[in-house]
Amino acid sequence: MSHPRSAYTQGVNFYAGLDPRDLLCEYGSPLYVYNEEMLRLRCREMRGLIPLHSAKVCYSAKANANPRLLKIIRSEGLWVDAMSPGELAMHRAAGFSREEIFYVCNNVSREELALAASSSRIVSVDSLAQLEEFGLAAPGSEVMARLNPGIGVGHHQKVVTAGRETKFGIDPEDLPRVREICARHSLKLAGMNQHVGSLFMEPKAFLEAAERLLDLARGMGGLKYLDFGGGFGIPYRKYAGEARLDLVSLGRACAELLGLWAEREGFTGLFIIEPGRYVAAEAGLVLGTVMAVKNNGPARFVCTDIGFNILPRPMLYGAFHEVEIYRPDYAAGATSEDPAELPQSIVGNICESGDILHRDYLLPPIRQGDVLALLDAGAYGYAMSFPYNQRPRPAEILIHTDGSVTLIRRRESVEDLLGLLI
Numbered sequence: 001m002s003h004p005r006s007a008y009t010q011g012v013n014f015y016a017g018l019d020p021r022d023l024l025c026e027y028g029s030p031l032y033v034y035n036e037e038m039l040r041l042r043c044r045e046m047r048g049l050i051p052l053h054s055a056k057v058c059y060s061a062k063a064n065a066n067p068r069l070l071k072i073i074r075s076e077g078l079w080v081d082a083m084s085p086g087e088l089a090m091h092r093a094a095g096f097s098r099e100e101i102f103y104v105c106n107n108v109s110r111e112e113l114a115l116a117a118s119s120s121r122i123v124s125v126d127s128l129a130q131l132e133e134f135g136l137a138a139p140g141s142e143v144m145a146r147l148n149p150g151i152g153v154g155h156h157q158k159v160v161t162a163g164r165e166t167k168f169g170i171d172p173e174d175l176p177r178v179r180e181i182c183a184r185h186s187l188k189l190a191g192m193n194q195h196v197g198s199l200f201m202e203p204k205a206f207l208e209a210a211e212r213l214l215d216l217a218r219g220m221g222g223l224k225y226l227d228f229g230g231g232f233g234i235p236y237r238k239y240a241g242e243a244r245l246d247l248v249s250l251g252r253a254c255a256e257l258l259g260l261w262a263e264r265e266g267f268t269g270l271f272i273i274e275p276g277r278y279v280a281a282e283a284g285l286v287l288g289t290v291m292a293v294k295n296n297g298p299a300r301f302v303c304t305d306i307g308f309n310i311l312p313r314p315m316l317y318g319a320f321h322e323v324e325i326y327r328p329d330y331a332a333g334a335t336s337e338d339p340a341e342l343p344q345s346i347v348g349n350i351c352e353s354g355d356i357l358h359r360d361y362l363l364p365p366i367r368q369g370d371v372l373a374l375l376d377a378g379a380y381g382y383a384m385s386f387p388y389n390q391r392p393r394p395a396e397i398l399i400h401t402d403g404s405v406t407l408i409r410r411r412e413s414v415e416d417l418l419g420l421l422i
């Protein structure tokens with residue numbers, strides 16, 4: 001099958017021999033599509049990252065909490081983190097037990113903390129005030145304190161989650177007060193955690209922050225969990241050949257750092273990482289349809305049904321999602337069919353001029369009726385979609401290794417939206 005631009009998905013056999021256009025005909029446009037093999041591969045890479053028995057991977061489900069995907073992730077031996085009662089419900093639907101769930105929340109009610117304590121292995125609190133609340137909600141429990149190591153990373157300022165300018169974590173200087181609050185409520189400080197931010201391709205900051213957490217944990221008896229958070233990046237620029245995160249050297253550095261520390265300190269607990277994006281992003285893409293192509297002066301606009309309500313990341317962070325173009329009657333190499341690439345802006349169907357997926361991106365000329373894919377949308381794609389302009393959210397399908405397809409979430413309907421009204 002040949003298309004104007006499809007080399008990446010063909011190279012990884014993303015569609016398992018199916019035609020993305022047929023998928024849209026059957027399930028409607030736009031559509032989230034996931035590939036089971038890719039999801040399993042990324043789970044295995046994360047499980048193998050730190051070659052220590054004491055290392056455990058907790059998938060950060062905020063990236064994608066569809067229970068059908070969570071089930072696969074669980075079957076690969078990952079645990080999961082939760083940050084809301086909604087995520088807890090998804091985890092239960094996927095079969096995760098209480099012991100397999102870490103609750104890592106911020107700024108929640110006493111009732112939620114009580115629910116979290118009874119439904120998860122351990123709860124992480126992110127301020128002294130929340131620790132007090134937790135003490136009232138679940139006196140006598142184990143608890144984990146989220147620290148702010150002062151070192152942040154991320155692909156955008158909005159997702160850097162450590163450092164003085166961010167709302168996250170407890171200042172390490174407040175650790176004496178943490179101990180005092182724990183003592184007052186008979187809480188047992190059983191873990192310390194952090195998350196420096198989302199998407200690093202260079203591991204330096206992650207490792208420095210990990211060292212800092214280890215320094216803070218030194219000499220503290222009774223710790224069962226040291227959790228370094230997520231942030232492991234993926235290469236979004238597939239057609240520019242962007243390099244992958246070097247997992248081998250990162251894993252080696254982590255194993256050395258953590259292994260030596262555990263030996264020195266006599267630590268017998270678990271080292272935890274919480275990847276979200278790395279597990280889910282490349283296992284998913286969003287398909288949509290080109291409804292119109294037009295020029296406003298010299299600017300060429302490719303107008304699709306993938307609004308920023310379907311994939312908010314470009315609008316929110318200026319994030320890059322690679323584009324593929326599928327056309328049924330396309331003859332590869334036919335030069336009359338295949339004029340030179342030209343700058344095109346790909347936009348959605350929402351009533352805001354910021355509804356732009358790509359601005360002036362150099363691509364083969366796109367035509368009305370073409371099907372487009374935005375790649376690497378498996379993480380923070382559907383999970384962040386919303387029905388703005390009263391446009392319901394799309395369906396999600398899963399392609400299995402043998403090419404069979406399961407509808408894993410039906411398309412939201414206008415009736416669903418009306419159903420909330422009283």
Ligand code: LLP
Pocket residue numbers: 060062063104159161194195197198199229230231232274275276277278313317379380
């Ligand atoms: N652990 C905690 C406590 C987190 O807050 C997060 C993400 C993770 C783990 C997983 O981070 P990851 O491995 O996925 O980078 N919506 C943004 C990303 C927000 C990340 C929020 N926290 C985006 O689309 O880029």
